[in-house]
Amino acid sequence: MAGTGAMMGAMFGAETGKLLDRAARTCDRNGSRLTDIRRHVLGLVLDSDRPVGAYDLLDRLRQSHKGAAPPTVYRALDFLQEQGLIHKVERLSAFVGCVQDDRGHDHAHHDHKVQFLICSVCQRTVEIDEPRIADALEAAAARHGFVPRRSTIELEGLCADCVAEADRAEQAREPG
Amino acid sequence: MAGTGAMMGAMFGAETGKLLDRAARTCDRNGSRLTDIRRHVLGLVLDSDRPVGAYDLLDRLRQSHKGAAPPTVYRALDFLQEQGLIHKVERLSAFVGCVQDDRGHDHAHHDHKVQFLICSVCQRTVEIDEPRIADALEAAAARHGFVPRRSTIELEGLCADCVAEADRAEQAREPG
DNA sequence: AGTATCGACGTTATAGTATAACAGCTCGGC
DNA sequence: GCCGAGCTGTTATACTATAACGTCGATACT
Ligand SMILES: [Zn+2]
Ligand SMILES: [Zn+2]
Ligand SMILES: [Zn+2]
Ligand SMILES: [Zn+2]
Numbered sequence: 001m002a003g004t005g006a007m008m009g010a011m012f013g014a015e016t017g018k019l020l021d022r023a024a025r026t027c028d029r030n031g032s033r034l035t036d037i038r039r040h041v042l043g044l045v046l047d048s049d050r051p052v053g054a055y056d057l058l059d060r061l062r063q064s065h066k067g068a069a070p071p072t073v074y075r076a077l078d079f080l081q082e083q084g085l086i087h088k089v090e091r092l093s094a095f096v097g098c099v100q101d102d103r104g105h106d107h108a109h110h111d112h113k114v115q116f117l118i119c120s121v122c123q124r125t126v127e128i129d130e131p132r133i134a135d136a137l138e139a140a141a142a143r144h145g146f147v148p149r150r151s152t153i154e155l156e157g158l159c160a161d162c163v164a165e166a167d168r169a170e171q172a173r174e175p176g
Numbered sequence: 177m178a179g180t181g182a183m184m185g186a187m188f189g190a191e192t193g194k195l196l197d198r199a200a201r202t203c204d205r206n207g208s209r210l211t212d213i214r215r216h217v218l219g220l221v222l223d224s225d226r227p228v229g230a231y232d233l234l235d236r237l238r239q240s241h242k243g244a245a246p247p248t249v250y251r252a253l254d255f256l257q258e259q260g261l262i263h264k265v266e267r268l269s270a271f272v273g274c275v276q277d278d279r280g281h282d283h284a285h286h287d288h289k290v291q292f293l294i295c296s297v298c299q300r301t302v303e304i305d306e307p308r309i310a311d312a313l314e315a316a317a318a319r320h321g322f323v324p325r326r327s328t329i330e331l332e333g334l335c336a337d338c339v340a341e342a343d344r345a346e347q348a349r350e351p352g
Numbered sequence: 353a354g355t356a357t358c359g360a361c362g363t364t365a366t367a368g369t370a371t372a373a374c375a376g377c378t379c380g381g382c
Numbered sequence: 383g384c385c386g387a388g389c390t391g392t393t394a395t396a397c398t399a400t401a402a403c404g405t406c407g408a409t410a411c412t
Contacts, residue, residue, distance in 0.1 A: 090266055090267070090328065091266070091328055115313075115316070117316075117317055117320055117322045119322075120325065126320065128316050128320070130312055130313070130315075130316045132308075132312040132315075133309060133312040133313050133316065136306055136308040136309040136312055137291075137306070137309050137329065137331055139306075139308075140291075140293075140304050140306045140309065141293055141331055141333065144293055144302065144304070144335075144336065145335070145336030145339065146293045146295075146331070146333055146334065146335055146336060147333045147334040147339050148331050148332075148333040149296065149331075149332050149333040149334070150331075150332045150333075151329075151330065151331045151332070152266065152267055152328055152329070152330045152331075152332075153313065153327075153328070153329050153330075154327065154328045154329075155313055155314075155317055155322070155324050155325075155326075155327045155328075156324075156325050156326045156327070156328075157317065157322055157323045157324040157325040157326075158322065158323040158325070159320075159321070159322055160320065160321030160322060163321065163323050
Protein backbone atom coordinates (compact mmCIF):
# COMPACT_ATOMS: atom_id res chain seq x y z
CA MET A 1 0.00 0.00 0.00
CA ALA A 2 3.02 2.27 -0.07
CA GLY A 3 1.87 2.74 -3.60
CA THR A 4 5.17 3.09 -5.43
CA GLY A 5 4.91 -0.02 -7.52
CA ALA A 6 7.53 -2.76 -7.26
CA MET A 7 8.45 -4.45 -4.03
CA MET A 8 12.00 -3.20 -4.07
CA GLY A 9 10.97 0.41 -4.51
CA ALA A 10 11.78 1.25 -0.90
CA MET A 11 15.48 0.75 -1.50
CA PHE A 12 15.78 4.12 -3.21
CA GLY A 13 14.83 7.66 -2.38
CA ALA A 14 11.37 9.02 -3.03
CA GLU A 15 12.38 10.96 -6.11
CA THR A 16 14.11 7.92 -7.55
CA GLY A 17 11.05 5.84 -6.75
CA LYS A 18 8.89 8.11 -8.86
CA LEU A 19 11.33 7.96 -11.74
CA LEU A 20 11.43 4.18 -11.48
CA ASP A 21 7.66 3.99 -11.67
CA ARG A 22 7.68 6.18 -14.71
CA ALA A 23 10.38 4.02 -16.26
CA ALA A 24 8.23 0.96 -15.66
CA ARG A 25 5.37 2.58 -17.54
CA THR A 26 7.72 3.59 -20.36
CA CYS A 27 8.92 0.02 -20.73
CA ASP A 28 5.37 -1.29 -20.65
CA ARG A 29 4.48 1.07 -23.45
CA ASN A 30 7.52 -0.15 -25.42
CA GLY A 31 6.62 -3.80 -24.85
CA SER A 32 9.93 -4.36 -23.07
CA ARG A 33 10.51 -5.81 -19.63
CA LEU A 34 11.98 -3.80 -16.80
CA THR A 35 13.26 -6.78 -14.83
CA ASP A 36 14.49 -6.65 -11.26
CA ILE A 37 18.12 -6.34 -12.26
CA ARG A 38 17.44 -3.64 -14.81
CA ARG A 39 15.24 -1.76 -12.39
CA HIS A 40 17.84 -2.05 -9.69
CA VAL A 41 20.64 -0.76 -11.93
CA LEU A 42 18.46 2.10 -13.07
CA GLY A 43 17.72 2.94 -9.45
CA LEU A 44 21.42 3.03 -8.65
CA VAL A 45 22.08 5.36 -11.57
CA LEU A 46 19.17 7.65 -10.71
CA ASP A 47 20.10 7.77 -7.04
CA SER A 48 23.52 9.16 -7.80
CA ASP A 49 24.04 12.88 -8.20
CA ARG A 50 26.83 12.27 -10.70
CA PRO A 51 27.67 9.78 -13.42
CA VAL A 52 28.41 6.25 -12.22
CA GLY A 53 30.86 3.81 -13.77
CA ALA A 54 29.87 0.30 -14.69
CA TYR A 55 32.14 -1.29 -12.12
CA ASP A 56 30.89 1.04 -9.39
CA LEU A 57 27.41 -0.09 -10.27
CA LEU A 58 28.59 -3.66 -10.16
CA ASP A 59 29.95 -3.23 -6.64
CA ARG A 60 26.70 -1.73 -5.43
CA LEU A 61 24.57 -4.24 -7.24
CA ARG A 62 26.52 -7.05 -5.59
CA GLN A 63 25.49 -5.88 -2.15
CA SER A 64 22.06 -7.23 -2.85
CA HIS A 65 22.72 -9.48 -5.79
CA LYS A 66 25.61 -11.83 -5.12
CA GLY A 67 25.90 -13.45 -8.52
CA ALA A 68 26.41 -10.23 -10.45
CA ALA A 69 29.33 -10.04 -12.89
CA PRO A 70 30.39 -7.47 -15.50
CA PRO A 71 28.00 -8.78 -18.16
CA THR A 72 25.14 -8.48 -15.70
CA VAL A 73 25.56 -4.75 -15.38
CA TYR A 74 26.58 -4.10 -18.98
CA ARG A 75 23.49 -5.88 -20.24
CA ALA A 76 21.29 -3.84 -17.98
CA LEU A 77 23.03 -0.66 -19.09
CA ASP A 78 22.59 -1.55 -22.75
CA PHE A 79 18.91 -2.16 -22.21
CA LEU A 80 18.42 1.08 -20.30
CA GLN A 81 20.19 3.05 -23.02
CA GLU A 82 18.02 1.46 -25.67
CA GLN A 83 14.97 2.49 -23.70
CA GLY A 84 16.28 6.03 -23.48
CA LEU A 85 16.29 5.88 -19.70
CA ILE A 86 19.99 6.54 -19.26
CA HIS A 87 22.86 7.98 -21.27
CA LYS A 88 26.53 7.23 -21.34
CA VAL A 89 28.90 10.10 -20.68
CA GLU A 90 31.74 9.14 -22.99
CA ARG A 91 34.36 11.32 -21.43
CA LEU A 92 33.84 9.64 -18.07
CA SER A 93 32.88 6.17 -19.26
CA ALA A 94 29.98 6.56 -16.87
CA PHE A 95 26.22 6.66 -16.93
CA VAL A 96 23.55 9.18 -15.97
CA GLY A 97 19.79 9.05 -15.89
CA CYS A 98 17.97 10.87 -18.67
CA VAL A 99 15.62 13.53 -17.42
CA GLN A 100 13.99 14.09 -20.76
CA ASP A 101 10.42 13.66 -19.57
CA ASP A 102 10.86 16.47 -17.08
CA ARG A 103 11.23 18.81 -19.98
CA GLY A 104 8.97 17.17 -22.46
CA HIS A 105 11.35 16.99 -25.35
CA ASP A 106 11.06 14.53 -28.15
CA HIS A 107 12.23 11.17 -26.96
CA ALA A 108 12.27 9.40 -30.29
CA HIS A 109 15.05 11.53 -31.66
CA HIS A 110 16.60 12.51 -28.40
CA ASP A 111 19.37 9.91 -28.17
CA HIS A 112 21.08 11.35 -31.19
CA LYS A 113 21.41 14.76 -29.68
CA VAL A 114 22.47 14.32 -26.12
CA GLN A 115 24.64 17.13 -24.83
CA PHE A 116 26.51 17.29 -21.54
CA LEU A 117 28.34 19.82 -19.44
CA ILE A 118 30.81 17.92 -17.28
CA CYS A 119 32.61 19.43 -14.31
CA SER A 120 36.27 18.39 -14.12
CA VAL A 121 36.33 18.97 -10.39
CA CYS A 122 33.17 17.46 -8.95
CA GLN A 123 32.21 15.31 -11.97
CA ARG A 124 28.64 16.51 -11.77
CA THR A 125 27.17 16.39 -15.22
CA VAL A 126 24.14 18.17 -16.58
CA GLU A 127 22.32 17.25 -19.73
CA ILE A 128 21.46 20.27 -21.83
CA ASP A 129 19.23 20.54 -24.86
CA GLU A 130 20.37 23.17 -27.30
CA PRO A 131 18.83 22.66 -30.70
CA ARG A 132 21.23 25.20 -32.21
CA ILE A 133 24.17 22.91 -31.49
CA ALA A 134 22.57 19.87 -33.06
CA ASP A 135 21.33 21.96 -35.96
CA ALA A 136 24.74 23.44 -36.67
CA LEU A 137 26.31 20.00 -36.53
CA GLU A 138 23.74 18.50 -38.85
CA ALA A 139 24.11 21.35 -41.29
CA ALA A 140 27.85 20.81 -41.37
CA ALA A 141 27.32 17.10 -41.90
CA ALA A 142 24.95 17.75 -44.77
CA ARG A 143 27.54 19.97 -46.42
CA HIS A 144 29.89 16.97 -46.39
CA GLY A 145 27.30 14.55 -47.75
CA PHE A 146 27.39 12.86 -44.40
CA VAL A 147 24.34 11.08 -43.00
CA PRO A 148 24.25 11.53 -39.22
CA ARG A 149 23.32 8.82 -36.76
CA ARG A 150 24.58 9.52 -33.28
CA SER A 151 26.45 12.45 -31.87
CA THR A 152 28.67 12.90 -28.87
CA ILE A 153 28.63 16.47 -27.63
CA GLU A 154 30.35 16.96 -24.33
CA LEU A 155 31.92 20.02 -22.79
CA GLU A 156 34.30 19.58 -19.91
CA GLY A 157 35.00 22.50 -17.62
CA LEU A 158 34.11 23.93 -14.25
CA CYS A 159 30.53 24.07 -12.99
CA ALA A 160 29.25 27.22 -11.37
CA ASP A 161 29.67 25.77 -7.88
CA CYS A 162 33.26 24.76 -8.43
CA VAL A 163 34.09 28.11 -10.02
CA ALA A 164 32.71 29.82 -6.93
CA GLU A 165 34.69 27.47 -4.74
CA ALA A 166 37.87 28.17 -6.67
CA ASP A 167 37.22 31.91 -6.38
CA ARG A 168 36.84 31.59 -2.62
CA ALA A 169 40.11 29.70 -2.39
CA GLU A 170 41.77 32.39 -4.47
CA GLN A 171 40.39 35.15 -2.23
CA ALA A 172 41.66 33.38 0.88
CA ARG A 173 45.17 33.13 -0.49
CA GLU A 174 45.31 36.69 -1.73
CA PRO A 175 42.89 38.76 0.39
CA GLY A 176 42.27 42.29 -0.81
CA MET B 177 71.52 16.18 -48.78
CA ALA B 178 68.16 14.65 -49.73
CA GLY B 179 66.84 17.79 -48.12
CA THR B 180 63.78 16.53 -46.27
CA GLY B 181 65.28 16.75 -42.79
CA ALA B 182 65.61 13.63 -40.65
CA MET B 183 67.29 10.46 -41.86
CA MET B 184 64.22 8.29 -41.48
CA GLY B 185 62.06 10.47 -43.66
CA ALA B 186 62.08 7.99 -46.51
CA MET B 187 60.04 5.49 -44.53
CA PHE B 188 56.83 7.36 -45.26
CA GLY B 189 55.08 8.70 -48.31
CA ALA B 190 55.97 12.03 -49.84
CA GLU B 191 52.94 13.81 -48.43
CA THR B 192 53.64 12.45 -44.97
CA GLY B 193 57.27 13.50 -45.34
CA LYS B 194 56.24 17.08 -45.90
CA LEU B 195 53.94 17.03 -42.91
CA LEU B 196 56.72 15.57 -40.80
CA ASP B 197 59.07 18.32 -41.80
CA ARG B 198 56.48 20.90 -40.93
CA ALA B 199 55.92 19.17 -37.59
CA ALA B 200 59.64 19.34 -36.91
CA ARG B 201 59.57 23.08 -37.49
CA THR B 202 56.53 23.46 -35.28
CA CYS B 203 58.28 21.65 -32.44
CA ASP B 204 61.39 23.73 -32.91
CA ARG B 205 59.30 26.86 -32.61
CA ASN B 206 57.73 25.47 -29.44
CA GLY B 207 61.09 24.59 -27.95
CA SER B 208 60.09 20.92 -27.77
CA ARG B 209 61.90 17.93 -29.18
CA LEU B 210 60.49 15.79 -31.96
CA THR B 211 62.53 12.70 -31.17
CA ASP B 212 62.86 9.68 -33.41
CA ILE B 213 60.11 7.77 -31.64
CA ARG B 214 57.74 10.70 -31.66
CA ARG B 215 58.46 11.41 -35.28
CA HIS B 216 57.96 7.79 -36.17
CA VAL B 217 54.62 7.56 -34.38
CA LEU B 218 53.48 10.77 -36.00
CA GLY B 219 54.47 9.36 -39.38
CA LEU B 220 52.43 6.25 -38.75
CA VAL B 221 49.40 8.30 -37.82
CA LEU B 222 49.76 10.61 -40.80
CA ASP B 223 50.31 7.76 -43.20
CA SER B 224 46.97 6.20 -42.33
CA ASP B 225 43.81 7.29 -44.09
CA ARG B 226 41.78 6.60 -40.97
CA PRO B 227 42.20 6.84 -37.22
CA VAL B 228 44.71 4.42 -35.72
CA GLY B 229 44.51 2.81 -32.29
CA ALA B 230 47.38 2.94 -29.86
CA TYR B 231 48.02 -0.79 -30.01
CA ASP B 232 47.93 -0.79 -33.79
CA LEU B 233 50.58 1.88 -33.68
CA LEU B 234 52.51 -0.20 -31.20
CA ASP B 235 52.51 -3.20 -33.53
CA ARG B 236 53.74 -1.11 -36.43
CA LEU B 237 56.30 0.71 -34.33
CA ARG B 238 57.70 -2.61 -33.17
CA GLN B 239 58.57 -3.61 -36.71
CA SER B 240 61.42 -1.15 -36.56
CA HIS B 241 61.71 -0.56 -32.85
CA LYS B 242 61.87 -3.82 -30.94
CA GLY B 243 61.80 -2.47 -27.40
CA ALA B 244 58.52 -0.60 -27.77
CA ALA B 245 55.84 -1.15 -25.15
CA PRO B 246 52.48 0.52 -24.45
CA PRO B 247 54.02 3.43 -22.52
CA THR B 248 56.32 4.10 -25.47
CA VAL B 249 53.46 4.82 -27.79
CA TYR B 250 51.19 6.49 -25.24
CA ARG B 251 53.96 8.91 -24.30
CA ALA B 252 54.52 9.78 -27.91
CA LEU B 253 50.80 10.23 -28.44
CA ASP B 254 50.51 12.50 -25.40
CA PHE B 255 53.35 14.62 -26.69
CA LEU B 256 51.90 14.87 -30.17
CA GLN B 257 48.53 15.88 -28.78
CA GLU B 258 50.15 18.57 -26.65
CA GLN B 259 51.87 19.90 -29.75
CA GLY B 260 48.55 19.97 -31.58
CA LEU B 261 49.90 17.60 -34.23
CA ILE B 262 47.31 14.89 -33.67
CA HIS B 263 43.88 14.51 -32.09
CA LYS B 264 42.19 11.65 -30.35
CA VAL B 265 38.87 10.48 -31.74
CA GLU B 266 37.13 9.53 -28.53
CA ARG B 267 34.46 7.41 -30.08
CA LEU B 268 37.09 5.17 -31.68
CA SER B 269 39.83 5.47 -29.06
CA ALA B 270 42.04 6.21 -32.00
CA PHE B 271 44.21 9.00 -33.31
CA VAL B 272 44.30 11.18 -36.41
CA GLY B 273 46.67 13.81 -37.66
CA CYS B 274 45.54 17.41 -37.39
CA VAL B 275 45.43 19.25 -40.65
CA GLN B 276 44.94 22.65 -39.09
CA ASP B 277 47.79 24.34 -40.89
CA ASP B 278 46.26 23.49 -44.22
CA ARG B 279 43.41 25.75 -43.34
CA GLY B 280 45.20 28.33 -41.29
CA HIS B 281 42.92 28.29 -38.30
CA ASP B 282 43.98 29.39 -34.88
CA HIS B 283 46.09 26.70 -33.38
CA ALA B 284 46.31 28.10 -29.86
CA HIS B 285 42.63 27.59 -29.20
CA HIS B 286 42.02 24.85 -31.65
CA ASP B 287 42.34 21.83 -29.36
CA HIS B 288 39.28 22.88 -27.44
CA LYS B 289 37.08 22.89 -30.47
CA VAL B 290 37.90 19.83 -32.48
CA GLN B 291 34.96 18.39 -34.38
CA PHE B 292 34.77 15.10 -36.23
CA LEU B 293 32.51 13.32 -38.67
CA ILE B 294 33.11 9.60 -38.25
CA CYS B 295 31.88 6.99 -40.71
CA SER B 296 30.50 3.89 -38.98
CA VAL B 297 31.25 1.76 -42.02
CA CYS B 298 34.72 2.68 -43.21
CA GLN B 299 35.89 4.51 -40.06
CA ARG B 300 37.22 7.34 -42.13
CA THR B 301 37.07 10.48 -40.05
CA VAL B 302 37.19 14.09 -41.16
CA GLU B 303 37.92 17.02 -38.93
CA ILE B 304 35.57 19.89 -39.50
CA ASP B 305 35.73 23.44 -38.21
CA GLU B 306 32.34 24.96 -37.63
CA PRO B 307 32.52 27.97 -35.35
CA ARG B 308 28.74 27.98 -35.00
CA ILE B 309 28.85 24.67 -33.16
CA ALA B 310 31.50 25.78 -30.71
CA ASP B 311 29.78 29.13 -30.30
CA ALA B 312 26.41 27.57 -29.55
CA LEU B 313 27.99 25.22 -27.05
CA GLU B 314 29.86 27.99 -25.30
CA ALA B 315 26.76 30.15 -25.17
CA ALA B 316 24.85 27.29 -23.56
CA ALA B 317 27.67 26.79 -21.08
CA ALA B 318 27.67 30.47 -20.17
CA ARG B 319 23.96 30.30 -19.49
CA HIS B 320 24.70 27.59 -16.93
CA GLY B 321 27.56 29.50 -15.30
CA PHE B 322 29.86 26.86 -16.66
CA VAL B 323 33.46 27.64 -17.59
CA PRO B 324 34.46 25.58 -20.63
CA ARG B 325 37.81 23.88 -21.08
CA ARG B 326 37.70 21.07 -23.61
CA SER B 327 34.92 19.84 -25.80
CA THR B 328 34.26 16.56 -27.55
CA ILE B 329 32.12 17.01 -30.62
CA GLU B 330 31.79 13.91 -32.73
CA LEU B 331 29.12 12.84 -35.16
CA GLU B 332 28.94 9.24 -36.18
CA GLY B 333 27.13 8.29 -39.34
CA LEU B 334 27.72 7.36 -42.96
CA CYS B 335 30.19 9.21 -45.14
CA ALA B 336 29.19 10.19 -48.67
CA ASP B 337 31.13 7.27 -50.16
CA CYS B 338 29.50 4.69 -47.95
CA VAL B 339 26.06 6.16 -48.54
CA ALA B 340 26.63 5.82 -52.27
CA GLU B 341 27.87 2.29 -51.76
CA ALA B 342 24.80 1.43 -49.70
CA ASP B 343 22.58 2.94 -52.38
CA ARG B 344 24.24 0.82 -55.06
CA ALA B 345 23.70 -2.31 -52.98
CA GLU B 346 20.07 -1.33 -52.53
CA GLN B 347 19.62 -0.81 -56.26
CA ALA B 348 21.15 -4.19 -57.00
CA ARG B 349 18.78 -5.97 -54.66
CA GLU B 350 15.71 -4.15 -55.89
CA PRO B 351 16.33 -3.09 -59.48
CA GLY B 352 13.80 -0.78 -61.04
C1' DA C 353 86.17 17.87 -14.22
C1' DG C 354 82.28 17.34 -10.81
C1' DT C 355 77.61 17.07 -10.11
C1' DA C 356 72.77 18.48 -9.98
C1' DT C 357 68.92 18.41 -12.79
C1' DC C 358 65.78 17.34 -16.27
C1' DG C 359 63.64 15.14 -19.99
C1' DA C 360 63.18 10.96 -22.62
C1' DC C 361 63.06 6.25 -22.65
C1' DG C 362 63.06 1.03 -21.07
C1' DT C 363 60.70 -2.30 -18.48
C1' DT C 364 57.44 -4.64 -15.64
C1' DA C 365 53.26 -4.81 -13.70
C1' DT C 366 48.68 -3.49 -13.14
C1' DA C 367 44.32 -0.78 -13.46
C1' DG C 368 40.09 0.10 -15.79
C1' DT C 369 36.60 -0.71 -19.35
C1' DA C 370 34.03 -3.90 -22.12
C1' DT C 371 32.72 -8.16 -24.57
C1' DA C 372 32.81 -13.23 -26.27
C1' DA C 373 30.99 -17.49 -25.62
C1' DC C 374 28.21 -20.84 -23.84
C1' DA C 375 25.03 -22.96 -20.56
C1' DG C 376 20.72 -22.94 -18.04
C1' DC C 377 16.27 -21.19 -16.97
C1' DT C 378 11.53 -19.42 -17.52
C1' DC C 379 7.63 -18.18 -19.75
C1' DG C 380 4.27 -18.20 -23.28
C1' DG C 381 2.40 -20.18 -27.52
C1' DC C 382 1.74 -24.40 -30.19
C1' DG D 383 4.98 -32.00 -23.98
C1' DC D 384 7.76 -29.12 -26.93
C1' DC D 385 9.70 -25.10 -28.87
C1' DG D 386 11.63 -20.59 -29.32
C1' DA D 387 12.71 -16.18 -27.40
C1' DG D 388 14.51 -13.55 -24.01
C1' DC D 389 16.96 -13.07 -19.60
C1' DT D 390 20.48 -14.47 -16.59
C1' DG D 391 24.76 -17.08 -14.71
C1' DT D 392 29.48 -17.97 -15.36
C1' DT D 393 34.09 -18.07 -17.05
C1' DA D 394 37.41 -16.24 -19.66
C1' DT D 395 39.39 -12.79 -22.32
C1' DA D 396 40.11 -8.55 -25.16
C1' DC D 397 41.09 -3.86 -25.36
C1' DT D 398 42.60 0.64 -23.55
C1' DA D 399 45.54 3.14 -20.50
C1' DT D 400 48.61 4.22 -16.61
C1' DA D 401 51.68 3.49 -12.32
C1' DA D 402 56.09 2.95 -10.78
C1' DC D 403 60.78 2.78 -10.94
C1' DG D 404 65.24 2.51 -13.10
C1' DT D 405 68.63 4.13 -16.71
C1' DC D 406 70.80 7.18 -19.63
C1' DG D 407 72.38 11.28 -21.81
C1' DA D 408 72.33 16.25 -22.45
C1' DT D 409 72.55 20.73 -20.24
C1' DA D 410 74.22 23.98 -17.12
C1' DC D 411 76.09 25.71 -13.18
C1' DT D 412 80.41 25.37 -9.94
ZN1 LIG E 1 18.41 12.60 -22.20
ZN1 LIG F 1 31.83 21.11 -10.09
ZN1 LIG G 1 42.88 19.82 -35.71
ZN1 LIG H 1 32.47 5.53 -45.02
